[in-house]
Amino acid sequence: MDTPELNDYRAHLLDALDDQPRRAAEERPGFLQVLVNHERVGTLDCSQAEPAFACTTKDRSIQHLEIRSESGVLLGGCVAPEAGQKSLSLPVGNGSLILNVQNHFDGGSLQLRYDVAPGWWSHVVSAIGFPTGASSTAAPKVPVWSMATAFAQVVLAVGVVALLAERVPNWLGSEDRAHQVEEELAARQSTQDQIDQVHRQLAQLVEAQSAAMAVSRAEQDRIAQLNTLVDTVAHTQQKLSSQVVAVQEDLKTVKTDVAQEVQGGMRVAVSAIEADRDMVRQDLQSIKSVNETLIKQVALLESRNRELHARLALTSLEVAKANAAAPKPTVVAKNDPPKDTPIATAVPVSDAIREADRQAFMFWVAFQDGTTEKSIEELVQELNGIKKGPMKSGWYSVEVNLPHPEPPDRFLESVKRAKIVKSVVTSKAMPPAQ
Amino acid sequence: MTSKMPDGKAMRDGQIFSARLNNVVTTEREFDELVTKSLPELLDRATSQTKRFLRETNQWGDDITHEKLALRWGYELVERFVVFGRTEVPCRPFFLLDSLIAKSFSQPDPLCYHKELLTPVGRFLDGLASRAVVSRDALIALFYHFYGFSQAHVVKLLGFGQAESQRVYKNFERWRQSGWQRTMNETGLSGSEIEVLEQELRTRPDHLNNEVDRLMPVLQSHYRKSEPEHYPCLSEQKWGQLFHDDYGHDYRVWHLAFCRDCFLEVADRRQAEVSNGSKPQVNLHIHPLKKGGVLALFSGDRGGRQHGHTRAQRLSRTSA
Numbered sequence: 001m002d003t004p005e006l007n008d009y010r011a012h013l014l015d016a017l018d019d020q021p022r023r024a025a026e027e028r029p030g031f032l033q034v035l036v037n038h039e040r041v042g043t044l045d046c047s048q049a050e051p052a053f054a055c056t057t058k059d060r061s062i063q064h065l066e067i068r069s070e071s072g073v074l075l076g077g078c079v080a081p082e083a084g085q086k087s088l089s090l091p092v093g094n095g096s097l098i099l100n101v102q103n104h105f106d107g108g109s110l111q112l113r114y115d116v117a118p119g120w121w122s123h124v125v126s127a128i129g130f131p132t133g134a135s136s137t138a139a140p141k142v143p144v145w146s147m148a149t150a151f152a153q154v155v156l157a158v159g160v161v162a163l164l165a166e167r168v169p170n171w172l173g174s175e176d177r178a179h180q181v182e183e184e185l186a187a188r189q190s191t192q193d194q195i196d197q198v199h200r201q202l203a204q205l206v207e208a209q210s211a212a213m214a215v216s217r218a219e220q221d222r223i224a225q226l227n228t229l230v231d232t233v234a235h236t237q238q239k240l241s242s243q244v245v246a247v248q249e250d251l252k253t254v255k256t257d258v259a260q261e262v263q264g265g266m267r268v269a270v271s272a273i274e275a276d277r278d279m280v281r282q283d284l285q286s287i288k289s290v291n292e293t294l295i296k297q298v299a300l301l302e303s304r305n306r307e308l309h310a311r312l313a314l315t316s317l318e319v320a321k322a323n324a325a326a327p328k329p330t331v332v333a334k335n336d337p338p339k340d341t342p343i344a345t346a347v348p349v350s351d352a353i354r355e356a357d358r359q360a361f362m363f364w365v366a367f368q369d370g371t372t373e374k375s376i377e378e379l380v381q382e383l384n385g386i387k388k389g390p391m392k393s394g395w396y397s398v399e400v401n402l403p404h405p406e407p408p409d410r411f412l413e414s415v416k417r418a419k420i421v422k423s424v425v426t427s428k429a430m431p432p433a434q
Numbered sequence: 435m436t437s438k439m440p441d442g443k444a445m446r447d448g449q450i451f452s453a454r455l456n457n458v459v460t461t462e463r464e465f466d467e468l469v470t471k472s473l474p475e476l477l478d479r480a481t482s483q484t485k486r487f488l489r490e491t492n493q494w495g496d497d498i499t500h501e502k503l504a505l506r507w508g509y510e511l512v513e514r515f516v517v518f519g520r521t522e523v524p525c526r527p528f529f530l531l532d533s534l535i536a537k538s539f540s541q542p543d544p545l546c547y548h549k550e551l552l553t554p555v556g557r558f559l560d561g562l563a564s565r566a567v568v569s570r571d572a573l574i575a576l577f578y579h580f581y582g583f584s585q586a587h588v589v590k591l592l593g594f595g596q597a598e599s600q601r602v603y604k605n606f607e608r609w610r611q612s613g614w615q616r617t618m619n620e621t622g623l624s625g626s627e628i629e630v631l632e633q634e635l636r637t638r639p640d641h642l643n644n645e646v647d648r649l650m651p652v653l654q655s656h657y658r659k660s661e662p663e664h665y666p667c668l669s670e671q672k673w674g675q676l677f678h679d680d681y682g683h684d685y686r687v688w689h690l691a692f693c694r695d696c697f698l699e700v701a702d703r704r705q706a707e708v709s710n711g712s713k714p715q716v717n718l719h720i721h722p723l724k725k726g727g728v729l730a731l732f733s734g735d736r737g738g739r740q741h742g743h744t745r746a747q748r749l750s751r752t753s754a
Contacts, residue, residue, distance in 0.1 A: 009622045013509040072569025078521045
């Protein structure tokens with residue numbers, strides 16, 4: 001692909017590459033950035049005394065080392081072997097950067113030192129032959145100038161001093177003196193003004209200090225008041241806490257009293273209930289015994305009743321036999337009025353007795369809903385009863401002849417037990433309203 | 435330069451230099467002279483090697499953006515070769531360049547390649563971040579280009595003293611004068627592309643800022659790799675302790691410029707010192723802050739939301 005835009009870009013990059021050495025040379029050593037394997041690991045401040053930097057990498061050896069200025073210009077660097085040592089001296093600014101890379105397969109270490117170039121004075125001193133701090137350990141240097149040259153220099157220096165001695169008084173002339181006096185006066189005046197101003201400021205400061213002291217005293221008073229207030233509050237709080245403790249104790253005693261009272265009341269109530277239960281049990285036992293005596297009496301009465309029935313039947317049989325044995329009066333009987341009334345009245349007596357054994361009993365009965373007339377008729381026939389009149393408001397009046405020994409209540413109970421009967425009443429006055 | 439010469443002569447010279455670049459160079463001076471004269475060949479060789487790497491890793495596309503990308507990386511490789519090569523004399527320059535390129539590409543994830551970083555805004559951000567890895571000027575300027583922070587606010591955010599503040603100011607000035615333009619040139623962003631970005635920032639600031647917000651983690655996760663292992667993201671408590679005990683100044687600059695999450699956390703924590711209470715957020719600035727210019731600070735609406743000249747009404751004057 002070849003477009004003007006791409007060509008321009010390529011030209012830009014080539015210019016930048018071409019310009020790189022100039023830019024690197026222009027950079028002054030200040031903060032140097034140290035990049036190991038394209039990772040920034042720190043800086044080296046060349047303005048410090050004896051600037052040095054050291055770092056260690058663990059997992060990877062130091063393969064690429066770059067030294068860049070703060071603005072990112074690449075000043076130097078190297079590619080180090082994966083294992084082994086590499087030492088270099090790179091010119092940076094006026095000095096030189098001493099690099100020492102020591103690599104292992106699983107890491108590496110780097111040491112940097114910036115050596116500042118010696119100044120012009122040290123050059124002169126060393127040239128003359130005096131020992132300097134930097135070169136004290138080095139081998140003694142032989143002076144480059146001969147003694148004659150040194151003598152000529154001394155003569156030249158004396159001449160320069162003489163010229164200066166001639167010129168200096170002219171430079172410090174009277175005009176300059178006058179100017180200097182004026183300047184001194186002006187300076188004194190300004191100093192006096194400044195002193196006055198400082199006095200005024202001091203006075204203001206004293207006033208401000210006194211005001212601050214007054215404020216401070218007032219604040220102290222307030223703090224003292226606050227302290228007393230805090231003491232009072234603390235005292236009240238103590239009182240309150242003691243009262244709270246007393247109230248808690250009272251509450252505990254009240255609780256125990258109430259619990260005891262409740263327990264006593266419960267005990268009394270339970271004992272009373274148990275006494276009542278005993279009495280009821282005794283009553284029930286007495287009722288049971290009375291009931292048993294009554295059952296026995298009823299059984300006795302029933303046996304007596306059966307005995308009486310048997311006697312009555314026997315009596316009636318005897319009476320009937322007697323009537324059958326006696327001769328029937330034919331004429332006499334027709335002409336003569338009967339004299340023996342007791343014989344003539346024997347049969348009606350037994351019938352009367354039978355009639356007297358039965359009693360007419362009327363009751364009203366209501367049937368279950370949906371009971372058929374046929375079922376009602378069958379029940380009435382079973383009872384040997386007769387329906388009296390039509391149904392009124394769901395009630396049928398039925399009359400039956402009960403044998404004397406059967407009480408009406410028992411009979412009604414037997415009627416009530418019939419499935420189709422809903423209700424039975426004995427009120428003869430009028431049928432009960434539905 | 436060779437590229438500016440007539441085609442026939444350039445080809446002849448290129449062939450000569452190519453032949454010489456295959457031969458052994460014995461002195462540093464000879465190396466310097468040869469390299470200076472054969473920069474186009476060296477750049478083309480590094481670019482073609484980069485293209486080959488991109489093709490082999492399925493990252494190549496036949497378009498001008500990929501061509502520029504290959505040129506840019508080729509340039510960076512040649513720049514290192516020019517400086518490092520002097521220390522490797524005697525050597526065969528082409529062999530040395532090939533070995534340097536091979537070593538670079540053998541590193542894990544050597545290039546910041548992401549398809550979304552091939553857009554103009556992506557290339558702009560990539561260029562800035564890539565430069566910030568090696569330049570403290572660009573590093574400090576990231577706070578302005580990404581968040582709109584001026585020198586005063588950067589100093590407050592990072593908790594710097596007087597001396598460090600002056601160094602930051604010096605960096606601002608140097609970046610403004612030459613650093614930004616050089617970075618744009620080396621990134622391959624043309625003037626028209628920068629104009630388009632400026633236009634988009636004026637017309638659709640939210641869209642562009644959202645785009646930056648989206649791309650920043652991709653970008654920063656790559657370039658933050660270059661920080662030393664002992665510079666991890668800190669917890670809120672540790673950030674607080676670091677500022678309270680006043681240490682780790684270098685760490686603050688490096689990490690906060692390259693970690694959006696930590697930046698937002700620290701800026702949020704130091705709101706009282708830094709801003710008027712509103713939360714900082716991504717606020718892209720294309721050009722560096724002009725001297726005596728105006729600047730949007732923590733504007734909740736983001737500075738670009740107002741169009742044209744009305745934008746300046748919400749801004750405050752800075753000293754930078």
